[in-house]
Amino acid sequence: MSPPLAPTESAVAAAPAPDNEARRRLASWVSLAGGLIVFVAKMAGWQLTGSTALLSDGLESIVNVVAAGFAIFSIRFAAMPADRDHPYGHGKIEFLSAAFEGGLIFFAAAMIFYSAVGSLLEGPSVHEVDHGLTIAVGAGVLNLVLGWWVRREGRQTGSVTLIADGEHILSDVWTTAGVVVGLGLVMFTGIAWLDPLVALAMGLLLARTGFRLVRDAANALLDREDPELLERLVGAFNEAPVQGITNVHRLRAIRSGDLVHVDAHVFVPSHWTVRQAHEAVVSLERWMASRASFRGELALHLDPCHSRVCASCDLGDCPVRAEPSGGRRRLSTEEAVGPTGLARP
Known part of the structure; x- marks a missing residue:
């Protein structure tokens, strides 16, 4: 590894505060653990109900888990001091992490579209809707608390990775809300094809979130004026x-x-x-x-x-x-x- 660079006398420099680093790492691990719990719950709900909307919500949660894992690496890498190979430090990895997460959200949106269209063509079948609703509401509440906390930690510690992760988790709350609405409509109307239609709407919402994350990360990587x-x-x-x-x-x-x-x-x-x-x-x-x-x-x-x-x-x-x-x-x-x-x- 190249030796660290010593700051010049005229430079006004500040290394990341140790307490900030500890908070970032804790938030990234909590995000990963919460993502795993929500993912398992949603997939169990899909197996129980056969709901395409719950499946699409579960697919989106896979992205949460992968993104949280990448965030852990990014935060550790970004904390490394500047060296001869990276004279401005390693912090831009956080923008790469945000762009990566946006790309994963796009992928999840594509998978949701594929599953929803397939369900519409084959004829949807949803059962045990009441249990599915319970699981969806519980997952949504957990994601709401988790996303709000992770985003707050990101803003307070200046971590672009955590802010993007928190925004992504909060976007998952909206998709889960869509699942609750869709399953509720299916339960009260008996119209099963409303379930994949809700999944299509969630796919559009996720695609929008993914685009925004990639756009903002690209602007930061290209040093757009602030x-x-x-x-x-x-x-x-x-x-x-x-x-x-x-x-x-x-x-x-x-x-x-x-x-x-x-x-x-x-x-x-x-x-x-x-x-x-x-x-x-x-x-x-x-x-x-x-x-x-x-x-x-x-x-x-x-x-x-x-x-x-x-x-x-x-x-x-x-x-x-x-x-x-x-x-x-x-x-x-x-x-x-x-x-x-x-x-x-």
Whole structure:
């Protein structure tokens, strides 16, 4: 294994908190155990009733079990420190895990469509509906509690894998609710073909959930811009109590699991010494990382100022000022992500 990378002096870095790691691992194991219990219950209900809707619900639970197992691996892998081969850490495995789970949901939706259409063509037969309803309601309640808890743990610990897993479990609650409605209609009307129709509706719902998970994971893997995070960073810069540093520009941020890696350029007075500029920028980095409320690292690159920057420079005693200062002005996010941080003339 490649040696871990030591953070540079100017980097503001934070490793995953140990208590967060313990909570993530516990949540992933609880998710796996709960998924196994629900899967066994649903398959027993299918064997008992012959309900295509319960079979489709059980097939979807297989995905829960496989996804929970992959989540355990992903969370352990994501917790590994950055090394020479992976200088930004291993957190992006969580996005791969979410995409994998979305793909599994698509597969489950396809299996549900296949089973439902086959049942409609062959002629559905459902029996012992009351027992099936009891099993479905019990599985739904268990998944509701489990999904809510796993998603909450994911949000509180910053785990994309657990959030996706919790969302998936909660989507299973909706499919189970569909089973309850379908079996209830069959019991009260005696129309057996309502059962596979409900299964088809659940397949559509699952396909939608799978698409959303894959889309969001792909956006994260492709480092799509996070406007809310950029706004927090720009707001922190605008409020920073550091004189002489102006016009943050080329602001970029990427996510790697629950860690964020931010870099940007700032203008510093051209007459400052390297040490003076470095100390000021390190103070600004720490301020921005604290105020923007993210876990990860922030690195600011130094650019020497020029005459266009003078108008927004708040440095009182400047021997190289070329134009009068109008005082420091607030930057917009659009200016901060641009090439200069300066408003267009």
